[in-house]
Amino acid sequence: MTDGKSLLIFLLHVTVISTVDSKKNILLIIADDAGFESQIYNNTVCKTPNLNRLAQRSVIFQKAFTSVSSCSPSRSSILTGLPQHQNGMYGLQHGVHHFHSFDGVKSLPLILRQSGIRTGIIGKKHVAPESVYPFDFERTEMNNSINQVGRNITHIKLLVREFLTQKDDRPFFLYIGFHDPHRCGHTSPQFGPFCEKYGNGQAGMGVIPDWTPVKYDPDQVIVPPFVQDTPAARQDIAAQYTTISRMDQGIGLIMKELTSAGFGDNTLVIYSSDNGIPFPNGRTNLYDSGMTEPMLVSSPHHSRRWGQVSEAMVSLTDIVPTTLDWYGLQYPNYSIFHHKERTQLTGQSLLPVMEAEPIKGWDTVYASHNLHEVTMYYPMRVIRNRNYKLIHNINYKMPFPIDQDFYVSPSFQDLLNRTRVGKDTHWFKSLKQYYYRAEWELYNIVNDPRELHNLAKDPQTSSVFKEMRHQLSWWQNQTADPWICAPHGVLEDSGHYQSAPQCLSLDNGL
């Protein structure tokens, strides 16, 4: 590199840094498998006073959606703004699953670091490789006990304090990945199905000093419409509530740290969850029960809308453009792979919605799923607007897969056992229906919110089907989806087809 070039790049670098307002920070809080168990979303039983307080200073999104209902893929999409099929995190990151984003992906921590913003992550990370997701400050399962950094709210509080009191003038981006209210009966059954006993002071459970455990009466819990109303499921939900209340108290502690450190008035706070709740029809599904998420966006600069709800349809892939917009940064212009199209974000900044409820737009979201555990291949592609949802199940001839964690859960065991002995499951569908799905599912989400009446072959909705399929295909193309031709064709995009990629038919009789 010549000296002239060095100088130019140095100047450009200085320019980029100087555009960042040093008083603008972000605190992103992502719950693990949480849903709408909060007063904010009309659940009057589960106690979440701290979320309620945050909601009073937030726009409360009623129509927020994850772009994939699986932990690592969702977190990768939160941090890259790209769907899992585009960033390469096709399934879980840990152990034998071993999915990683592509080396060429430019994630939020990478872009922010290069723009002079200090980044931190506390709690659950669950994305890789490190070179794609490098945080300046990291206390996660990669270098700590996940329960300590993700569920011990006292420990989390102290880590947040450590980060916030570091002597550093740069603006910050702090990501808190609660491990609550994730199940833990699968790996640590001694702590209860949702780790609701972990640190509650009982013998062998340890003590989390800042936590006042809240117990719930199974008879009082609110059973979501997609879960069977049985004693087993109610007990399961009660345990989940206890864990949500722990997280809620943790959020209270974090917000207090933020204020004490003097960042209360210049920090954008975002709260959401990675995927659906780990109950039947929830996590790993792209029915609304697996795809809708709680979402609060609290901006100190937009107090006019505090406490208001928004009906804008938003996606977790909007977090990257929102963050960039907040800091006044541009999305980098690059390709993930050589000779491929430049990567573009399909999400949008939420900041305009913080100003005023949008009059038009914000009425379509997309989602995609490939795997969760590596043995659970079930690619789906989804488009949802205000009235309809279209799902393309690519591996539809095989049963919908069940994960290790969910399999041993009291709620699923209850369904399985009831089905085995021919007892009423009290569920809104049969296990067989759940396992076997049509290649295409089209639902009128307004009239049929439980997504039971498939209209994909209904002549009355054939134009809806056609139009949505076309839009879905457009999005798959925009997001460089390797599955764009599956399962009927092969994508040819090199050699003769390099300039004009095509889906060529397999004539496989599907």
Added chain:
Amino acid sequence: MTDGKSLLIFLLHVTVISTVDSKKNILLIIADDAGFESQIYNNTVCKTPNLNRLAQRSVIFQKAFTSVSSCSPSRSSILTGLPQHQNGMYGLQHGVHHFHSFDGVKSLPLILRQSGIRTGIIGKKHVAPESVYPFDFERTEMNNSINQVGRNITHIKLLVREFLTQKDDRPFFLYIGFHDPHRCGHTSPQFGPFCEKYGNGQAGMGVIPDWTPVKYDPDQVIVPPFVQDTPAARQDIAAQYTTISRMDQGIGLIMKELTSAGFGDNTLVIYSSDNGIPFPNGRTNLYDSGMTEPMLVSSPHHSRRWGQVSEAMVSLTDIVPTTLDWYGLQYPNYSIFHHKERTQLTGQSLLPVMEAEPIKGWDTVYASHNLHEVTMYYPMRVIRNRNYKLIHNINYKMPFPIDQDFYVSPSFQDLLNRTRVGKDTHWFKSLKQYYYRAEWELYNIVNDPRELHNLAKDPQTSSVFKEMRHQLSWWQNQTADPWICAPHGVLEDSGHYQSAPQCLSLDNGL
């Protein structure tokens, strides 16, 4: 670490190095998609004088098998001795496929480096990550043009010379990954379907100085029994032969370099291929047409068996134990994942077979497949003995997938087009049969070498089926197969099940 411990470890390290015979080297040559197109295997048309010459100093294996018929997975299993489902390379390494072996895997280059053996790789690597597969000398597609390092035999010759003449007293392990005779019509159609024009002196094709192109008459080629005998397929095979002949000339150049450098008498030379030929029923299949491989093992110390054939059933997973045995090294005692069982090799050293044809044993091999391209999920598990083969197709309700490269090949296009217009395909099965497979396939490989008559449900072979299924399950357990319970159950191996993992039924009606 205390000084006492440091010293002990230092002494152990010295001991390990001193046991390695500095005059024992290995040259491993792996062809890309090659089969039995050689006089050695009774093909009198395809000219391979250099392979023939090598065979005169080798044991010629008649029953060698790959453990997976896909490029990256096979190469990972060659270099780790572990099947793809155990080392994590579940599919192709490059681009959007993005499979990697687990960070904790101890591969041959890693073990050898730590044992004081110099390692080199020239040509195709196709495995990752670098930390698991580190070679001291690397000229591969990771840092060079793949055609240059994998097909330009003059360039390969010079790289071999560079490696062999480096001033270094350590014994060496040199891995040559020819890219010939891999197809290239998919990515570089200008070079012909098999890159048979690349470097042949025609305008725009460049010149490979050491190569004397051999052209074949399509009417003269030998059509394998699993390929349709049509003009299109014959032309395709003729192109393949030209590329094989180029590789053969390359092997001649390499052997000459080895002798010139003075290593002719102390180097074990192994020749094989990664997977089946890229023709119908070949690569990506675990029928014998996709699973059997050519294999020559030439030991300067075992001249008594030179030129002899062996009927021992051997696997490419035997290359790691053979290599360790040759250098007098032990396989390290370690676990890939914390809290998991220690990793053991299921292959065996071939050196005893170099002494004498075994009287018993060597009569069972195993194979497994998960994906090739990331969209091609089709897990299979296979056991094969002298009489029978059992295949478990896990995703059997979906059609067998077709890769981008094979799809555009003249032979597959011919099959597809003939099927479309209802013309005789001259193939031994229909495309529909090829796409749709039973969950279990059991073949009497002696009476039915084309694997057409599925005996899985035949009462006469029910005890064979039961016994082989039991053995297959044993092997899956030995090799920590995440798919061991698929598709009917979920593997539970943590929490309550940690000490006694179990397959729990999904009752999914499969």
